[in-house]
Amino acid sequence: MKRELAILILLAASPAAAQTADFRGADFAMQGGEAVYRGVCQGCHMPDAKGATGAGSYPALSKNPHLAEAGYVITMVLNGHKGMPPFRGHLTDRQIADVVNYVRKNFGNRFRGEVKPEEVKALR
């Protein structure tokens, strides 16, 4: 019985997700902070970075004091949290550094400091 249970659990652990098309072509080829933001981030945070609200909310990045701490922003992009998906597997260190710099200097944000790809790498 135990053995059968173990096998069941093993089987169940292999994802039976509804999406099975392992044949799809898309890359995050965009280069530069603005291109990454326009190509990926604005899907949720919106073109004006003011977020959006339905049953829940996507937070505004515009004039957002949480962006003062660059390490926090990097970690959020890498790992996600509370609805934010992780992008560690999708974006390079350079792309993450660029987009973090872009949001920290635009949309009404004027935070000091420039993130380098090495800092992203260190937080992976």
Add this chain to the structure above:
Amino acid sequence: MDNNSSPSRRSLLSMIGVVAGSAAMYHAMTELGYAEGSAFTGPIKLSPPPRDTTVLILGAGVAGMVAAMELRDAGYKVRVLEYNGRPGGRNWSLYGGDTYTELGGATQHVQFDAGQYINPGPWRLPYHHQGILHYCRRLGVVLEPFTQVNYNAYVHSTKAYGGKPQRYRQVQADFHGHVAELLAKSTRQNALDQAVSKDDREVLMQALKNWGALDENYQYSKSIDSSMRRGFTVDPGGGIKSVPEPSQPSALSDVLQSRLWTAISAAHNYEMQSAIFQPKGGMGMIGKAMGKELGPLIEYNCKVTNILQDDRGVTVSYVDARGGKEARTATAKWCVCTIPTPILAQIPMNVGPKMKAAIDQLPYLSALKIGLQFKRRFWEEDEQIYGGHTYTDMPIATIGYPMWDYFSKGKGVLLGAYTFGRAAYIAASKSPEDRIKDALEQGAVIHPQYKTEFETGVAVAWHRVPWTMGCQGGWTDEARAVHYDNLCALDGRIVLANEHASRLPGWQEGSVLSAMDAIGRLHARVMNP
């Protein structure tokens, strides 16, 4: 304890739970057939609860409504709060006349003709998903066949065969045929002597000939046999001038390098195997039927803002989702919460740190579906494609052909894109109009008729859906190992249910099994507080 004189399976479980604790009960439940994530083993039977035991259910999707129906039937007093103005949640079909406003404010007015629709969410019911099929039977939802694999649809790579779409049938036949020929060659050259006994070698040779449609020399060649798999250049006819002309198989290297075999293997998965069903008239028929069954027990347009439990019960605060400010409250002894985790993570709720951590770490995935209405069913009229799917390496990933009203003279709606991951993120970052424009451009590579026959479309990017913020729970194996049990465990008076609390992520069956499991454990706690 329940009042039945002979101990039912449930009351036996309750006793085990009391005596040995919940972990032992979990194992006992597993072995008695209530295994978490296991196949459906029949409708749940709950013993009558104490009079006036109330349960508040958050969300009128499949999980919430299954929980509501079963708890109500057992004798609980249930009430369901739903964000939308309709039942079903992701069980949803869009028809002409419908309006859909996504996060960011873009509103799409669906212009499809009568009888046309698209399922932005789930769209398949595999035969072994007996839980959701049970509710279709129970509620009289009419089912019709859903075709996953169509041998005459295409597999397409922009990097192979000059970018020309290939028929699924041909690629599969050539892939199997060449592999069979290679194995036959190796067997004859005694390369497999270590692995295959002499007796088995003879059978293997027969099997390879049979499987790969090889000729008498065990070669995959241009022949009647191979054309019986991949199709003919000229089909057999009747009367005179009826001789068939066999077709020329692709070279092995072309088949391998095309990588189109990845699209072939996708169709072999358990969930893609025949028979598969769809509700007649749209997947949303299930949600509608469940909503009708529950009637006034569901309160619509409720946006939950706070969930508070104490030793006496659960109090949920909510406002009118259409823009009300006035806070209202609903109370009950117990709560089944099916709110998608990206939203639930933002709602104040006093559960323990383990459940809270499990909720906070579970985002919903990105997905895109686009419905495109065309003036005529050119895929049928010009290309003999009746249902099923074309797979491509372009960002749209999939074209799905309508699986109803075959041969009708009128219009038809194609699934013009069905994609996850990066392509879906990119699509979500664009306006609905641009998503449709992209899908038309890419689709025209496979069906040039797109350019002249397109009429109207609708594009649903799931990260923009206001009431889910994604399409389904985005589990990883690592996260599951740490958080899954904590997400599913009863926390005081609150238990979560949804596909995200199942091992069938993204499937309605996961929602059904999760709801059954959750209310089973909730009931055990009610009976043995």
